[in-house]
Amino acid sequence: MSTETTPANSGTAGERPIGPDNPAPVIEPPRTRTGRSPRSTRTNFELHGWLFMRLSGILLVFLVLGHLLIQLVLDGGVSKVSFAFVAGRWASPFWQVWDLLMLWLAMLHGANGLRTIINDYAQRDNTRFWLKMLLYTATVFTILLGTLVIFTFDPNIR
Amino acid sequence: MSTATVEKETTGAPDGGSAASHKISVTFRLRRFNPEVSAEVTWQDFRIDIDPKERVLDALHQIKWEEDGTLTFRRSCAHGICGSDAMRINGRNRLACKTLIKDLNPAKPITVEPIKGLTVLKDLVVDMEPFFQAYRDVMPFLITSGNEPTRERRQSAADRERFDDTTKCILCAACTSSCPVFWNDGQYFGPAAIVNAHRFIFDSRDEGGEQRLEILNEKEGVWRCRTTFNCSEACPRGIEVTKAIQEVKRAIITRRF
Ligand code: HEM
Numbered sequence A: 001m002s003t004e005t006t007p008a009n010s011g012t013a014g015e016r017p018i019g020p021d022n023p024a025p026v027i028e029p030p031r032t033r034t035g036r037s038p039r040s041t042r043t044n045f046e047l048h049g050w051l052f053m054r055l056s057g058i059l060l061v062f063l064v065l066g067h068l069l070i071q072l073v074l075d076g077g078v079s080k081v082s083f084a085f086v087a088g089r090w091a092s093p094f095w096q097v098w099d100l101l102m103l104w105l106a107m108l109h110g111a112n113g114l115r116t117i118i119n120d121y122a123q124r125d126n127t128r129f130w131l132k133m134l135l136y137t138a139t140v141f142t143i144l145l146g147t148l149v150i151f152t153f154d155p156n157i158r
Numbered sequence B: 001m002s003t004a005t006v007e008k009e010t011t012g013a014p015d016g017g018s019a020a021s022h023k024i025s026v027t028f029r030l031r032r033f034n035p036e037v038s039a040e041v042t043w044q045d046f047r048i049d050i051d052p053k054e055r056v057l058d059a060l061h062q063i064k065w066e067e068d069g070t071l072t073f074r075r076s077c078a079h080g081i082c083g084s085d086a087m088r089i090n091g092r093n094r095l096a097c098k099t100l101i102k103d104l105n106p107a108k109p110i111t112v113e114p115i116k117g118l119t120v121l122k123d124l125v126v127d128m129e130p131f132f133q134a135y136r137d138v139m140p141f142l143i144t145s146g147n148e149p150t151r152e153r154r155q156s157a158a159d160r161e162r163f164d165d166t167t168k169c170i171l172c173a174a175c176t177s178s179c180p181v182f183w184n185d186g187q188y189f190g191p192a193a194i195v196n197a198h199r200f201i202f203d204s205r206d207e208g209g210e211q212r213l214e215i216l217n218e219k220e221g222v223w224r225c226r227t228t229f230n231c232s233e234a235c236p237r238g239i240e241v242t243k244a245i246q247e248v249k250r251a252i253i254t255r256r257f
C-alpha cells in the first residue's frame, strides 16, 4: 500500500533515508526456528551423550580427586613426582587401568562438553562444523597418544 | 509495608509526602527500536509521577497515553492471563501486568526491554512466530485412537493431578526467552514447548505420548536443557518448568532402558 509514495523520494541509488518505505532491518536472534525446523534425526545420540556426561562425571569424581590427592598432597606433595615415581606406579596394572580410565573418560567427557559449547555458540554452520572437526581430531590424537604411552611405557628408557 | 495497619495509626500518607500525593517520581528506562525511523536501538528515560502500588503496565500506559504515543508494546487482558506482555523488567522476564512498581526499587531507574532471543519488531514487540512454531511442533492437542466416546473422557483425580502444574501455562514466552540456550540457538524447542508437551505426555487420556517423546528426543529437544532454572524463576504462573523438563527427560530414558 505504501509503494505509491516511493517515487516521491529522490530515487537515487545508494543510501536511501530510513523511513516507512525503507525500514531498517529488524534485529534477529541466531538460528531462528522455522516451519521446516524439526529435521528429525531419530537417533538416541543426544540421550546417550547426556547419560554419559553424568555417569562419567560420577566416576571422574573418584578418579580425578584420587589422582590429585596422590600426585599433589600425600607423601611430600608435588615435589616427589619424578620419572621414578611415575615408573613405579605404572609398574602396577591397577594404576595403569586407573590412568587409562581417567584418560578416556576425561577426554570423552571434556570433548562432549566442548561439543555442546560449540553447538551453543558457533552460529554459522561452517564454523560449527570445522570447530567440531578440530575438536574431534585433537581428542582422538590425545586419547591414542595417551593410551600408547600408558601401554608402551618403558622404565628403562635412557 | 502493610498499608492496612498504617492507615489506622496515622492519618497522613504512608509515603511521607503530603496527604494529597501518594505518588512518587519514577524513572523508566525503555529500550526503543523503530525500524521506520532508525536502525539504532536506544535507551530512553521517562520520568513520571505514579503510585508505587501501580504496576509496570500502568506506567507504560501512562507513558504511551501522556508522554509518547509511539511507544509500542503488547497487552490484552492486563490481569496476567493472556500472556501478551512478557518483557524484561530490571533484567528479569516478568509480566508487566503482574509486576508492582514498589517491588522493583523505584529509587533507581526501572529498565524495560523486549524479551530476548526473538526478533525485535518495534520497541517491546517481538516476533512470536518461532516460539509458536516450537509449540505446534510438539503437537499440543489430544491424540486418541478408536471410537470417540459418547460422553466425556473420564479421569481419576490422581491422574488429573499428575499434569496439573503444566496446564497452567499461558504461553507468554517468559521462560523460553529467559533460557541462555535459546538465546544462542533458536532451534532449541525451549521450555514452553516442553511444558506443553508434558501437559499431554502425562495425561492418562492421551495416546500420543510416544510420538511427543520421540520429537523431544531429537537434537534440539530436551537434551539441550542445561538445568539453568532461569525458566522456573521466570514463569509468572509459578510452574515448575525445570522439573517438567526433567520429568520428560526421565520419561524418555525409562522408556528406552
Ligand atoms: C570431577 C568430576 C566431574 C563431574 C562430576 C562432571 C560433571 C559434569 C556434568 C554432569 C556435565 C553436564 C552439564 C550439563 O549437561 O548441563 C558436565 C559438563 C562438562 N564437563 Fe564435566 N564433570 C567432571 C569433570 C570434568 C573434567 C575433568 C573435564 C575436562 C576434561 C570436564 C569438562 C566438562 C565440560 C567442557 C562440560 C560442558 C560444560 C557445559 O555444558 O557448559 N568435566 N560435567
Ligand code: SF4
Residues within 6 Å of the ligand: B168, B169, B170, B171, B172, B173, B174, B175, B176, B191, B192, B195, B234, B235, B236, B237, B238, B239, B241
Ligand atoms: S511455562 Fe510459564 S513462563 Fe513459560 S510460557 Fe508458560 S506461563 Fe509463560
Ligand code: FES
Residues within 6 Å of the ligand: B074, B075, B076, B077, B078, B079, B080, B081, B082, B083, B084, B085, B086, B095, B096, B097, B098
Ligand atoms: S496483559 Fe494479559 S498477561 Fe499481562
